[in-house]
Amino acid sequence: xxxxxxxxxxxxxxxxxxxxxxxxTNNNYVPKGNYDSGVLVMNEGNFGTDNASVxxxxxxxxxxxxxxxxxINPGEVIGNTGQxxxxxxxxxxxxxxxxxxxxxxNRYTLKKVxxxxxxxNKPRYMAFANGKGYVTNWNSGTGAGTVxxxxxxxxxxxxxxxxxxxxxxxxxxAGKLYVAHNDLGQGGNSITVIDPSTNxxxxxxxxxxxPDAMAVDGTTxxxxxxxxxxxxxxxxxxxxxxxxxxxxxxxxxxxxxxxNATDHVAYFEVFGDYAFYVLNSKIYKxxxxxxxxxxxxxxxxxxxxxxxxxxxxxxxxxxxxKSFVTNGTVLVYSAxxxxxxxxGTLLATIPVGVAPNGFYFNQ
Amino acid sequence: xxxxxxxxxxxLLLCQIICAQQDTIVKLKEVVxxxxxxxxxxxxxxxxxxxxxxxxxxxxSLTSLLQYNAVxxxxxxxxxxxxxxSFRGTTAQQTAVIWNGINIxxxxxxxxxxxxxxxxxxxxxxVRAGGGSAIYGSSAIGGSIHLNNELSFTxxxxxxxxxxxxxxxxxxxxxxxxxxxxxxxTNISISRNSSDNDxxxxxxxxxxxxxGQFYNTSMNxxxxxxxxxxxxxxxxxxxxxxxxxxxxxxxxxxxNKYQDFNTRNLVAWSYLKAKVKSTLKVAFFSEQYKYFENYxxxxxxxxxxxxxxxxxxxxxxxxxxxxxxxxxxYTQTKGTGSNIGNVTRYIGSAALxxxxxxxxxxxxxxxxxxxxxxxxSSPLLFSxxxxxxxxxxxxxxxxxxxxxxxxxxxxLYWISGGNPNxxxxxxxxxxxxxxxxxxxxxxxxxVYYNAIRNLLHWRPTNNQWSPENVGKVNSYGAEFLFDxxxxxxxxxxxxxxxxxxxxxxxVASDYQLTFVPYHKFTGNLAYAYQKFGFHYQYLFNGAVFTxxxxxxxxxxxxxxxxxxxxxxxLTNTYTFGFQILNxxxxxxxxxxxxxxxxxxxxxxxxxxx
Numbered sequence: 001x002x003x004x005x006x007x008x009x010x011x012x013x014x015x016x017x018x019x020x021x022x023x024x025t026n027n028n029y030v031p032k033g034n035y036d037s038g039v040l041v042m043n044e045g046n047f048g049t050d051n052a053s054v055x056x057x058x059x060x061x062x063x064x065x066x067x068x069x070x071x072i073n074p075g076e077v078i079g080n081t082g083q084x085x086x087x088x089x090x091x092x093x094x095x096x097x098x099x100x101x102x103x104x105x106n107r108y109t110l111k112k113v114x115x116x117x118x119x120x121n122k123p124r125y126m127a128f129a130n131g132k133g134y135v136t137n138w139n140s141g142t143g144a145g146t147v148x149x150x151x152x153x154x155x156x157x158x159x160x161x162x163x164x165x166x167x168x169x170x171x172x173x174a175g176k177l178y179v180a181h182n183d184l185g186q187g188g189n190s191i192t193v194i195d196p197s198t199n200x201x202x203x204x205x206x207x208x209x210x211p212d213a214m215a216v217d218g219t220t221x222x223x224x225x226x227x228x229x230x231x232x233x234x235x236x237x238x239x240x241x242x243x244x245x246x247x248x249x250x251x252x253x254x255x256x257x258x259x260n261a262t263d264h265v266a267y268f269e270v271f272g273d274y275a276f277y278v279l280n281s282k283i284y285k286x287x288x289x290x291x292x293x294x295x296x297x298x299x300x301x302x303x304x305x306x307x308x309x310x311x312x313x314x315x316x317x318x319x320x321x322k323s324f325v326t327n328g329t330v331l332v333y334s335a336x337x338x339x340x341x342x343x344g345t346l347l348a349t350i351p352v353g354v355a356p357n358g359f360y361f362n363q
Numbered sequence: 364x365x366x367x368x369x370x371x372x373x374x375l376l377l378c379q380i381i382c383a384q385q386d387t388i389v390k391l392k393e394v395v396x397x398x399x400x401x402x403x404x405x406x407x408x409x410x411x412x413x414x415x416x417x418x419x420x421x422x423x424s425l426t427s428l429l430q431y432n433a434v435x436x437x438x439x440x441x442x443x444x445x446x447x448x449s450f451r452g453t454t455a456q457q458t459a460v461i462w463n464g465i466n467i468x469x470x471x472x473x474x475x476x477x478x479x480x481x482x483x484x485x486x487x488x489x490v491r492a493g494g495g496s497a498i499y500g501s502s503a504i505g506g507s508i509h510l511n512n513e514l515s516f517t518x519x520x521x522x523x524x525x526x527x528x529x530x531x532x533x534x535x536x537x538x539x540x541x542x543x544x545x546x547x548x549t550n551i552s553i554s555r556n557s558s559d560n561d562x563x564x565x566x567x568x569x570x571x572x573x574x575g576q577f578y579n580t581s582m583n584x585x586x587x588x589x590x591x592x593x594x595x596x597x598x599x600x601x602x603x604x605x606x607x608x609x610x611x612x613x614x615x616x617x618x619n620k621y622q623d624f625n626t627r628n629l630v631a632w633s634y635l636k637a638k639v640k641s642t643l644k645v646a647f648f649s650e651q652y653k654y655f656e657n658y659x660x661x662x663x664x665x666x667x668x669x670x671x672x673x674x675x676x677x678x679x680x681x682x683x684x685x686x687x688x689x690x691x692x693y694t695q696t697k698g699t700g701s702n703i704g705n706v707t708r709y710i711g712s713a714a715l716x717x718x719x720x721x722x723x724x725x726x727x728x729x730x731x732x733x734x735x736x737x738x739x740s741s742p743l744l745f746s747x748x749x750x751x752x753x754x755x756x757x758x759x760x761x762x763x764x765x766x767x768x769x770x771x772x773x774x775l776y777w778i779s780g781g782n783p784n785x786x787x788x789x790x791x792x793x794x795x796x797x798x799x800x801x802x803x804x805x806x807x808x809x810v811y812y813n814a815i816r817n818l819l820h821w822r823p824t825n826n827q828w829s830p831e832n833v834g835k836v837n838s839y840g841a842e843f844l845f846d847x848x849x850x851x852x853x854x855x856x857x858x859x860x861x862x863x864x865x866x867x868x869x870v871a872s873d874y875q876l877t878f879v880p881y882h883k884f885t886g887n888l889a890y891a892y893q894k895f896g897f898h899y900q901y902l903f904n905g906a907v908f909t910x911x912x913x914x915x916x917x918x919x920x921x922x923x924x925x926x927x928x929x930x931x932x933l934t935n936t937y938t939f940g941f942q943i944l945n946x947x948x949x950x951x952x953x954x955x956x957x958x959x960x961x962x963x964x965x966x967x968x969x970x971x972x
Contacts, residue, residue: 049955077613077614096615140618229827232778234778305823323822324823325911326912327910327912
């Protein structure tokens with residue numbers, strides 16, 4: 001068994017070595033910074049502490065770094081509760097929820113180039129369209145959801161688009177913005193479609209309770225709906241579902257429902273011809289052409305608490321927040337779509353910062 | 364810098380020697396307190412009494428007082444914000460606060476916020492280190508803090524008005540009256556404190572502590588009436604109302620606001636005869652908080668707990684060498700709130716306390732207590748101690764005890780995640796203390812070992828945070844207390860110092876608990892010449908870990924305060940004083956990203972008439 005693994009490891013590393021050499025000789029690729037060709041991990045940090053951070057893991061998993069932001073940018077911190085990162089050109093926009101700001105850095109060096117510090121109120125996620133930035137805001141105090149429009153030259157909020165409560169994840173596709181409404185408890189069941197050329201709401205798509213991740217495959221928008229959690233009203237807890245939306249008609253064309261009220265789709269990603277999701281701390285994989293959800297999981301990661309999830313380059317990245325009062329780890333598994341490793345083969349365990357909640361691929 | 368610190372240390376050490384050679388007269392006055400066990404059943408533990416003269420010299424919050432005068436470590440979310448103690452390496456819920464003999468830790472979260480207690484409302488505050496659950500119930504694991512109102516039955520009519528004003532528009536006032544004759548004694552204390560608290564964050568290009576303003580008002584009334592030679596009636600009443608805006612971090616603003624409203628009432632009727640001591644107590648207390656996530660909004664979360672307590676104590680002196688005391692207690696707490704629903708908890712307990720003098724210089728004390736509750740299961744609690752004084756100048760103490768911390772309303776009933784099947788946390792503790800004392804000095808050294816089990820940890824499983832009895836912690840360490848007083852002619856000198864070395868480790872990981880410093884040192888020097896007074900306080904707080912994996916450190920700090928005052932009064936006291944707080948302008952934090960104030964100033968005026 002062990003011997004087998006050794007041989008396999010030797011084979012795999014040879015493959016890697018060869019491919020790397022090829023890259024070097026053929027493309028003469030010059031990395032754009034220390035953090036090129038790898039994953040940026042958003043470490044949320046502890047709520048109420050300015051310890052949000054970013055970690056870097058190279059695609060070949062050979063190097064990693066918990067980036068000291070204040071060394072690259074003296075006197076600066078990312079802030080209190082790092083929510084998400086959005087890429088635009090060479091820039092990374094780090095959305096810092098409790099600090100009500102967005103740090104703008106070079107995505108390959110993490111050198112700060114600016115910040116959006118005014119006009120945001122509990123910002124969540126960011127996307128780009130029509131040469132502008134769009135940031136979802138929960139607006140603590142007033143409660144009403146808005147999408148803030150950012151002028152990417154001045155880094156100022158120029159206007160806000162009122163939307164339903166708790167606008168959360170936002171993506172851009174074919175010149176349209178899609179905003180999923182989800183309050184992480186029991187509120188939110190729709191997707192708002194915004195036309196960035198007029199900055200108005202185009203359509204509202206009823207999808208299911210607590211829509212979370214969105215992924216586009218051709219003219220299909222995949223949406224994972226978590227289902228209502230047990231808070232605040234335990235009796236209202238409901239099962240999650242995964243829905244397919246036709247982007248031309250903005251209608252739900254197919255719904256995959258889970259059975260038990262306690263089944264909540266925690267994360268969802270599309271990579272290649274497959275979708276991956278997390279349910280009850282287990283990872284499931286199914287082909288995008290499937291007519292039903294898989295009955296059994298592909299594998300169970302050895303994480304204490306899955307808090308981040310990403311799939312890229314045939315690898316599954318799992319962010320383990322553990323107890324939240326300690327530094328987390330990222331577990332990297334094979335996605336098993338191609339190559340010698342079957343899905344769930346542990347490729348690396350990498351120490352990161354507190355509460356790794358998202359993966360952003362720098363390539 | 365280091366050389367300077369060393370010099371200071373030697374200066375202080377030198378003082379010890381000077382003090383030790385002098386003598387003073389310690390004046391004792393006969394007073395009546397509600398918490399009788401503190402005097403009678405604490406001989407085998409380390410007990411440190413902070414009297415009114417120390418209370419007067421310190422800032423008015425219980426955090427400030429204990430931070431500079433006791434071994435307890437405090438974690439403060441910014442000045443005046445939520446403050447939680449760690450005593451002997453334990454958690455904030457494992458230190459009990461006892462008001463006139465009654466445990467007042469919050470029923471909702473199990474701890475006392477030490478910034479919601481105004482010290483000037485009390486005549487004395489006592490720090491009792493080590494296990495006390497057999498007498499005081501839940502939370503007395505690391506130790507207990509006793510807030511005492513002392514009634515004296517000598518003819519007097521004394522008024523004290525203390526006012527102070529300082530940086531950041533900080534205002535404090537306290538009015539106290541003591542009215543007494545041989546039969547009736549009344550103490551009244553009213554305090555008001557407020558501050559804009561908008562201090563600058565040092566080293567941040569002018570950032571300020573925004574949204575940190577607070578005020579609080581408190582009133583404490585104690586009343587004693589000697590019905591006749593044997594019957595005695597005591598009443599204590601306290602009211603506290605406070606509002607604090609909770610400041611944010613360096614990199615985030617906050618709009619949080621928090622209000623506290625607490626009342627405490629106690630009536631005790633005692634019958635005291637040569638051999639018999641009988642006391643019936645009825646207490647009613649309530650606590651309520653309101654939390655506004657955004658103060659611009661009317662939405663808030665609130666919870667309230669109302670407790671009624673009946674206790675009967677009966678003590679009998681069986682033999683001049685053997686004293687027994689028993690106590691039965693029934694407590695009912697009703698909790699209601701946004702996050703706990705509507706719940707009632709009943710606790711019944713019975714305790715037996717025995718004190719036996721084996722030889723003239725060797726005493727032993729034993730207490731046993733069993734609690735029964737509808738909400739949780741509790742272990743048998745006990746404390747056994749020996750106290751030997753082989754010479755006049757030396758004594759040795761030994762104590763072994765089992766103590767507990769009951770699950771709180773939040774732990775049991777929080778919506779959602781509360782776990783109704785929790786057991787109490789318990790701790791087995793052993794300690795040995797030695798004391799050297801002379802006419803004008805006292806030095807004590809105590810070592811302890813505390814094995815804490817069933818520790819409640821809130822952990823996430825499937826997006827749901829829930830508490831479980833999973834933690835095991837061993838804490839051990841050493842504490843040193845030194846105090847000396849000297850008076851010669853018109854000179855008066857007092858020096859006090861404490862040092863604690865604390866190891867508190869999670870058994871499974873072998874890591875030191877977060878926010879438990881290995882070292883803490885305090886030093887206090889007060890000197891008076893005729894009507895002129897000078898005092899200096901020093902605090903060294905060792906580095907702490909902020910995450911469980913011991914990889915992130917919040918650095919150590921030392922802070923000192925200096926004050927001078929002069930009494931202009933001829934017959935009455937008119938003391939005018941000036942204080943510099945954080946003399947060296949140390950940039951420090953006790954919770955990461957939440958700086959504490961740099962150098963600031965305070966003027967104060969105390970009038971006694």
